Amino acid sequence: MRFKEIYSIPNILCYIRFLLIGWFLNCYFHEEYMQSAWIIALGGVTDFLDGQIARRCDMITRLGKILDPLADKAMQLAIAIALVCRYRLMICLLILFIVKEAFQGICCIRAYRKGKKLDGALWFGKIATATFYILAVMLIAVVDLPLWLADLGIVMVMIALLFAFVMYGITFYRMAHE
DSSP states (O other): OOHHHHTOHHHHHHHHHHHHHHHHHHHHHTTOHHHHHHHHHHHHHHHHHHHHHHHHTTOOOHHHHHHHHHHHHHHHHHHHHHHHTTOTTHHHHHHHHHHHHHHHHHHHHHHHHTTOOOOSOOHHHHHHHHHHHHHHHHHHHOTTOOHHHHHHHHHHHHHHHHHHHHHHHHHHHHHHTO
């Protein structure tokens, strides 16, 4: 791997996202909730920018194709684990998230072994991710949010995750039978 690939601007933004995870957890568990919410927003901005820069400036790398989704999923996992401490229903979302990501990982590996691959997240995966981040910022920034509203938001994100899970299942099934 070349220096230019390892230290491309999009990949550096991914490295920053990994660092933001530790900063987020530190702030969250020290009850600095607004700062935690801003860190999540900053993670979203770096995620958007790394994708835009990679595509527009022809800086897409094999390493970046691995780093970007890993940084995104690691951030989501850290957020979900942190929120489990405050919202009991969040454990269901966390379990669904882990099962969905494990399923996708296994399917991607199997498809790759057969010479096929999924090029990035599909629209339903992006919707699930966006709704997750919106919920996360809301649950963290609005400390006195009524529990029923928090639970409603969690259920809505679970529906989006479940929809993405099913749609990816259909996509991988079709890929396997082409």
